[in-house]
Amino acid sequence: MNYLQNYYNNIVKYDLINKFTYKNINNLPKFNAIVLSFNYKTNNLKQLISSLIALELIGEQKPIFTKSKVPVISLKIRKGNPIGCKLILRKNNLNNFLDKLLNEIFCDLKLAINSKHIIKNKFLPIFTLKLKNNLNFSILETHYQIFKNLSNLNIVFITNAKNVSEFIFLLKSYKIFK
Template sequence: MLENYYKKVIQYDLINKFSYTHLDEIPKLKKIILNFGCKNSDIKNLASALFSLELITTNQGSLVKSKRSNILLKIRKGNPVGCVVVLKKEKMYNFCFKLISKVFPSLKDFKGIKISKKLGITSFSFTLKDLISFKELEKQFYLFINLPPLNIILVTNSKTREELIYLLHSFKIPLI
């Protein structure tokens, strides 16, 4: 649905706004990366975070292991410290549509996502703290009480910041 909107409307808007010589130069959404970073390697927190990611995305997630040890955080090298899911193609557009149409409107006191000064050229990231707004997690909310904030990264192939911001506005992502 959102993919069709991109192909029929957003691509033509981008062509009219910016000048491109090839179709490959038109910015598009390449992938969405969702990850939880758990502060401690408690297996219960990691399991609930991984399970919630799989429920939200209907895609299998994977654990992220630490590359080096950290004495202050009491993490050994090779211990699991988080989980990640990478969405591409149709699942990416379905998740983006769910985020825009269901999750953002149900968040309390949500005015939009702030654009930071250190915004990248090809990716845009933000954090969601209130995860009960996902309908999949609402049914078993007692399992997902102590979830860490969810980091969402939208990766594009845009060449400039203006293209990235225009693409995000075209997808109706609420930016302030």
């Protein structure tokens, strides 16, 4: 068992129960998915392939291409052309990536993450983050020549929290939010 899963089961759950009132233990907020994506405005095949390889190395899972839904004449993009790639992490891969993110990225950088990054969706709160320097991941840094032209890495945390206060408490318990 991953130590983050153990940390959630033994510490975060009890803190959530003490802080908020729940009638059912299955309603406790947790991370359902983390979505990683690279988006480009051009149809450059070399950038797309390098971003696809980077996502596979970071997430330890096979990513998929995202295709344009409408044609954009000013950018010379046709409908159906690949314009980026994304990766949806769940369960064990989610915990492994969260471990990498906490130990490699957040420990090195003093990020000032505040409530502006939290988006209140119709149904659930979502936390978005953009990493401008993707070479902070050690596996990408070793192959600098391949990954030097990557765009910003978009990271989206999706949970089942009912309101923003539960979601912020969950992020603070993982030391993501200050």
